Amino acid sequence: MNKFVELGLSDLLAKKAHIQGWREPTPIQQKALPAILQGRDLLAIAQTGSGKTGAFLLPILDAIGKKPALQNPAVLILAPTRELALQLYQNVEIFAPSLSLSGALLIGGVSILRQKEKLMERPEVVVATPGRLLDHVRQKSIGFSGIRYLVLDEADRMLDMGFLPDIKKILSLCPTNRQSLLFSATLSDEIHLLAQKLLSKPVLVEINANRDVASIRQVVYRVPESEKPRFLRDLIVDNALEQVLVFTRQKRTAAFLADSLKKDGFTVDALHGDKTQAARLKIFQSFKDRHLRVLVATDLASRGLDIKELPVVVNYDLPLDPHDYIHRIGRTGRAGAEGLAYSFASDKDSYRLSAIEKLLKKKLEVVTPEVFEDFFETIDEKKKLKEHSAQPFKDKKTTLKSRRAPIKRFDKAHDKAKEKRDRKPSGGKDSFDYILPEFE
Ligand code: AMP
Numbered sequence: 396m397n398k399f400v401e402l403g404l405s406d407l408l409a410k411k412a413h414i415q416g417w418r419e420p421t422p423i424q425q426k427a428l429p430a431i432l433q434g435r436d437l438l439a440i441a442q443t444g445s446g447k448t449g450a451f452l453l454p455i456l457d458a459i460g461k462k463p464a465l466q467n468p469a470v471l472i473l474a475p476t477r478e479l480a481l482q483l484y485q486n487v488e489i490f491a492p493s494l495s496l497s498g499a500l501l502i503g504g505v506s507i508l509r510q511k512e513k514l515m516e517r518p519e520v521v522v523a524t525p526g527r528l529l530d531h532v533r534q535k536s537i538g539f540s541g542i543r544y545l546v547l548d549e550a551d552r553m554l555d556m557g558f559l560p561d562i563k564k565i566l567s568l569c570p571t572n573r574q575s576l577l578f579s580a581t582l583s584d585e586i587h588l589l590a591q592k593l594l595s596k597p598v599l600v601e602i603n604a605n606r607d608v609a610s611i612r613q614v615v616y617r618v619p620e621s622e623k624p625r626f627l628r629d630l631i632v633d634n635a636l637e638q639v640l641v642f643t644r645q646k647r648t649a650a651f652l653a654d655s656l657k658k659d660g661f662t663v664d665a666l667h668g669d670k671t672q673a674a675r676l677k678i679f680q681s682f683k684d685r686h687l688r689v690l691v692a693t694d695l696a697s698r699g700l701d702i703k704e705l706p707v708v709v710n711y712d713l714p715l716d717p718h719d720y721i722h723r724i725g726r727t728g729r730a731g732a733e734g735l736a737y738s739f740a741s742d743k744d745s746y747r748l749s750a751i752e753k754l755l756k757k758k759l760e761v762v763t764p765e766v767f768e769d770f771f772e773t774i775d776e777k778k779k780l781k782e783h784s785a786q787p788f789k790d791k792k793t794t795l796k797s798r799r800a801p802i803k804r805f806d807k808a809h810d811k812a813k814e815k816r817d818r819k820p821s822g823g824k825d826s827f828d829y830i831l832p833e834f835e
Contacts, residue, residue, distance in 0.1 A: 397409040397410070397413065398418075398419050398420055399412050399413075399417075399420055399424075399428075399453070402420060402424070402425065402428045402429050402432075403428065403429055403432045403454075404428065404432075404453055404454065404457055405457050405460070405494075407493045407494060408453050408456060408457055408490060408493060408494070410493075411489070411490055411493045412449065412453065412490075415489065417446075417449065420446070420449075421445055421446030421449070421450070422445070422602050423439060423441045423445045423446055423447050423450045423600065423602045424446050424449055424450040424453075426439075426450075426600040426602075427439055427447075427450040427451065427454075427576075427600050428450060428453065428454050430598040430600070431450075431451060431454035431455065431458075431574070431576065432454045432457065432458065434458075434574055435574075435596070435597065435598045436574060436575050436576065436593075436594040436595050436596065436597040436598070437451075437575075437576045437577065437594075437597055437598050437599075437600060438577050438579075438586075438590045438594060438597045438598070438599050438600070439451075439576070439577070439578045439579070439599075439600045439601075439602075440579055440580070440581065440582045440599075440600070440601040440602065441578060441580070441600070441601075441602040442580050442602070442721060442722065442725045443479075443549070443580070443722065443725055444725040444726065445602050447548075447578055448482070448483055448486050448548075449486070451472075451546050451548075451576050451578065452472075452483075452486055452487065452490060453490065455470055455520075455544050455546070456490055456491055456494055456496060456520075457494070458544070459494075459496065459519055459520075459543070459544070460494035460495075460496060462543075465519070465541060465543060466540060466541030467517040467518060467519050467541055468499070468514075468517070468518060468519060468520060468521040468537070468541060468542065469519050469520075469541050469542065469543045469544060470519060470520040470521065470542070470543070470544040470545075470546070471521050471523070471528075471539070471542050471544070471545050471546070471565075471569070472520065472521070472522045472523070472546040472548060473523055473524070473525060473528070473545075473546065473547050473548065473553070473562070473565065474522065474523070474524060474548045474549060475524065475525075475548075475549050475552040475553040475555075475556050475558065476524065476552075477502040477503060477504060477524055477672055477675070477676070478675065478676070478679060479548065479549060480500060480501075480502050480522050480523060480524050481500065481502065481676065483522045483548065484498060484500040484522040487520050487522060491519070491520060496518075496519045496520065497516065497518040497519060497520070498518050498519070498520035498521065498522060499513040499514055499516075499518045499520070499521050499522070500513075500522050500523070501514075501521060501522070501523035501524070501527045501528050501531055501537075502523065502524050502527050502672075503524060503526055503527045503530075503672060504671065504672020504673055504676075505672065505673065507527070507530060507531070507534070510527075510531070510536075511531070511534070511536045514531070514536050514537055521537070525553070525558045525561035525562060525565060526561065528561075528565060529561055529564065529565070532564075532565075532568065539565075539568040539569050539570070540570060542569045542570055542573055543570075543572075543573050543574065544573060544574050544575075544576070545566075545569055545573055545574070545575045545576070545593075546575075546576045546577075546578070547562070547575075547576070547577050547578065547589075547593070548578045549578065549579065549580065550577050550578060550579040550586060550589060551579040551580055551581045551583060551585075551586055552580070554583075554585050554586070554589070559589075562589075566592070566593065575593050575594050575595075575597075577589065577590055577593055577594060577597070580718065580721075580722065581718055582601070610733055610734065611724050611727055611733075611734040611735065611736050612733070612734070612735050612736070613724065613736045613738070613759050613760065614735075614736070614737050614738070614759075614760050614762060615737075615738045615739075615740050615748065615759050615760065615761045615762070616737060616738070616739050616740070616761075616762050616763075616764060617740055617741070617742075617761065617762070617763040617764070617767060617771050618739040618740070618741060618764070618767060619741055619742075619767060619770055620741040620743065622767070623711060623712075623739050623741070624652060624655045624656070626739065626764075627641065627652070627656075627709060627711065627739070628656065628659050628661075630709070630737065631661070631688070631689065636688075636706075636707050637685075637688070637706075638682070638685060638687075638688055638689075638705065638706070638707070639688070639689050639690075639707050639708070639709055640682075640689075640690050640692065640705060640707075640708045640709070640726055640727075641689060641690065641691045641692070641708070641709045641710075641711050642691075642692060642693070642694065642708065642709070642710050642711060642712075642714070642723045643691060643692075643693055643711045643712055644693065644694065644712050644714060644715065645693065646667040646668060646669055646693055648711065648712070649665040649666070649667045649691045649692065649693050650665050650667065650669075652665070652691050652711060653665035653689075653691045656689055656691075661688055661689050662686065662687050662688045662689070663687060663688065663689040663690070663691065664678045664681070664682070664687055664689075664690060664691070665678075665690075665691045665692070666678050666679060666690060666691070666692040666693070667692065667693045668693065678690070691711070694714055694719045694722070694723070705726055705727050705734070706727060706733075706734060706735060707727060707734070707735045707736070707737065708723060708724055708726050708727045708734070708735075708736050708737070709736075709737045709738070709739070710723055710724070710736065710737070710738035710739065711739055712739065712740075712741075712744065713738060713740055713744040713747040713748060713751065714747070715747065717747070717750040717751040717753070717754040717755075718754065720738075720751045720754070721754070721755075723736075724736035738759075740761070742771070742774045748761075
């Protein structure tokens, strides 16, 4: 018997899931699906990539499919970003028609008029970002009296983005006679508080983030900051990586890196908050359609992106918040598939690396490429000296000299590597100076 049917899902949706290639329910689906079908409120701690969308959408669709007399919209799904809302909506479009149900997507940056027309058709499911939903409330194009199911997806992110007042307003408009589901990647005090307000006797489902990333091979390369663009380019070329999602902390780094890769002949674009919504959606779609080989994205712009079968992600730098590291690498190795996450750590990143290792509760594999060995050796020596130095103040001359030393030594190492590279035929794996695992 189909495993989804065993969990209580209808044959129709179970078949549709099977067609999507969902052979078995993921852990979050196994735990959440029966609870939702029983009508329980739910607090789910799960990452994007765990299959959480299916975990709430399938049972909700099944439930409303069986209650034809509902006033519409009966389901309200809130997401923090437009990209995430779009992805959620794409799932609605896949599954809802099997049960003769329909949906509307209410996000900013696109025509509100078209959305109003869609709402006039009284869809059962509304997927929205808080800002645009409230625009519709103000323009009286949506009513909440029919809402029976309320989902807050990536609630922690919504709070981070300052949506709490909007959420409170939306909650005050929804009928109390409803089933509420709260999904969050982390269980912070704020999420606890929100859960207390929103949920009634909820079932708590927690999917261990560390286990989720277990299927992802993680390698950290020590790379000097200035060498990162070249290292990235070589990594992509020498490993013949078909598609790479690259993360940066800052918008300007993302823009700079995309420009630099474009000059090297890559099909590449950057996804960050300075781009218009329409541009962001277009870029994201074009990466999904494989028209772009490289997508450079900031943490905020990339949150929740769902790209199927993405084999490699690269952390061009390490995020300030170690949870963002898990979100970033969660873009690969999705729903059980194997993934590979490379991180570039310069000497500035070492304390961030420790924070990530603490969160993951394990040491990561750190590789210093041969070409940079001298450079980091000098830095490590300097650090050790500093740590063990009983004398806090050195004379000015020595400090300046030791500051310049690593650059000189690095130049030498760099030249050595260049010589080696020039001697070998270009493009092949042999021409690569860094040790990389085989990429399949
Ligand atoms: P989500 O965590 O909802 O963003 O889902 C991440 C990815 O996993 C999406 O591409 C889904 O299509 C896929 N997915 C969801 N459920 C399953 C499943 N049971 N088996 C395989 N893939 C799944």
